[in-house]
Amino acid sequence: MNDMKELRILADACFSAQVGQALKRFNASHPEIQAVVSIAGAKDCLQQLKTGDVYDLAILADSGVAAAMMPDHTDGYYVFAGNSMVLAYAPGKILNAKNWREKLSDPKVSISHLEPNAHSVGYAALMACMLADSVAPGMSCTLLNHPGRKVVAADAEVTDYAFAYRTECIAKKISYASLPDTMDLSNPAFNAHYSTAKHDLTGDGKNIVQASAISHAVTIPLAAKEPEAARDFIEIFLEHNFTAQGFQPRSEIVGKSPRRIHAALEVRKPPRVQSANYEDEADVHLLQRARLLHRQQPAAEAG
Structure with missing residues (x-):
């Protein structure tokens, strides 16, 4: 009979690689307990955690899932990184911050994203589309009603363009174009x-x-x-250099921290990672930000 204790971890699919590496290190240094991981999308994570499945640790792509668990299922969470939505593009295509609206307005192209009712990156893609009017009036309708927009399974189909996490493109060496920060959720x-x-x-x-x-x-x-073994695993997991992998530095405690170390981590500016056909996008993003702030200013003055 195997009496070894288990550390049960539920992790979002986008962290499979990092969790796998941390799992090996944890199990090598904790012979008294075996860490096991279940990989799931955002919807499954939420349902499992709220319907009684017992896990010792949850590693979530969307902190909103942790927020939805409070106060009945958790008393706090720690935000360790951020991300952004980008547009990946297929070999032979050219996409950048200046031409993406024109390219995606072509009814002949195909545009994909993951299932929004299962994956956080899927509903983030829909939200980015909903916010596209901040870039150009009518752009949201163009994207959401595009005849070539497809919902696909992970790694199932190659399309001309695809909404994705920036970090996924970097990890898989996929060319991508950045979106304005008024719609990229960054x-x-x-x-x-x-x-x-x-x-x-x-x-x-x-x-x-x-x-x-x-x-x-x-x-x-x-x-x-x-819970104590879970805290050990968190520290091993957070030893990853997430900024070098394209994640945005974040350090935020909501409610009670799940970490033993409660002091905020040093936040460093992430390195600039370029896509295969990168163009300087700073001026374009500043223009979109100025337009948004200009629209918000009259309301603020009226208040």
């Missing part, structure tokens, strides 16, 4: 603007996801049987 300063985009995750009105800057988080559920 900048917490735009959370009030992002929040105008919403998605009903389960279709019953009970789990409405409201857009905000993409935030990745860890949390220890209240039902955890091995």
